[in-house]
Amino acid sequence: MSQQLAGKSALVTGASRGIGAAIARRLAADGAAVAITHSNSAEAAQQVVADITASGGRALALRSDAGDPDQVRAATARTVAEFGGLDILVNNAATVATGLLDELSLAEFDRALSINVRGPLVAIQEASKHLPEGGRIINIGTSMVEHNPFTGKVAYVTTKSALAGLTRSAARDLASRRITVNNVQPGAINTDLNPADGPKSTVLNAKIPLGHFGTAEQIASLVAHIASPEADYITGATLNVDGGYAT
Numbered sequence: 001m002s003q004q005l006a007g008k009s010a011l012v013t014g015a016s017r018g019i020g021a022a023i024a025r026r027l028a029a030d031g032a033a034v035a036i037t038h039s040n041s042a043e044a045a046q047q048v049v050a051d052i053t054a055s056g057g058r059a060l061a062l063r064s065d066a067g068d069p070d071q072v073r074a075a076t077a078r079t080v081a082e083f084g085g086l087d088i089l090v091n092n093a094a095t096v097a098t099g100l101l102d103e104l105s106l107a108e109f110d111r112a113l114s115i116n117v118r119g120p121l122v123a124i125q126e127a128s129k130h131l132p133e134g135g136r137i138i139n140i141g142t143s144m145v146e147h148n149p150f151t152g153k154v155a156y157v158t159t160k161s162a163l164a165g166l167t168r169s170a171a172r173d174l175a176s177r178r179i180t181v182n183n184v185q186p187g188a189i190n191t192d193l194n195p196a197d198g199p200k201s202t203v204l205n206a207k208i209p210l211g212h213f214g215t216a217e218q219i220a221s222l223v224a225h226i227a228s229p230e231a232d233y234i235t236g237a238t239l240n241v242d243g244g245y246a247t
Contacts, residue, residue, distance in 0.1 A: 187242020
């Protein structure tokens with residue numbers, strides 16, 4: 001791996017496993033010091049930190065509920081204090097709220113909003129106080145906002161659609177400081193929560209033009225590119241990584 005992020009620091013929310021963990025490991029492999037947050041997976045988060053430090057990197061695990069603004073602000077402040085600054089924010093923490101439209105409670109919907117929309121908003125507001133010119137903000141959405149074949153995804157798809165709108169608006173507001181804001185939308189990705197051989201895989205593979213699930217490392221690769229100096233002319237973009245699922 002090149003050290004194109006050497007000297008940079010990053011905060012990746014919801015990074016104790018799956019896509020978030022892969023992003024944290026990749027940013028660290030590219031040279032960044034990485035803080036990761038988790039809400040209730042301390043052991044898994046510490047394993048990600050151990051993996052990074054064992055490879056010669058620098059990492060920190062923080063307990064933080066993305067739905068609690070005070071905890072989001074505290075995690076950002078701790079990252080800045082630990083690493084002496086912040087260059088990259090990756091908003092990965094999310095809840096995959098499920099429930100049919102007529103069964104979805106307002107409490108469930110509000111919880112999804114607080115984690116999937118308000119959490120990234122607060123993180124962006126707080127991070128932007130510290131990001132230097134040329135800083136990077138990367139949100140992790142879902143290509144289901146463009147094509148969703150499943151029922152029971154009202155809260156999830158609605159909130160991730162709002163995240164795409166937040167990305168575009170924040171990109172314009174922060175452009176004068178050359179801070180880029182982009183949205184990466186994974187499709188079917190092989191993780192412990194959505195395994196490539198799981199119950200939904202047959203249905204999904206039939207709808208994916210490339211015919212198979214992607215990997216968390218493929219998402220991390222794109223995030224690392226967007227975070228790099230080579231991507232300083234990409235902002236306000238929504239980029240699908242889904243094997244053509246949303247086409």
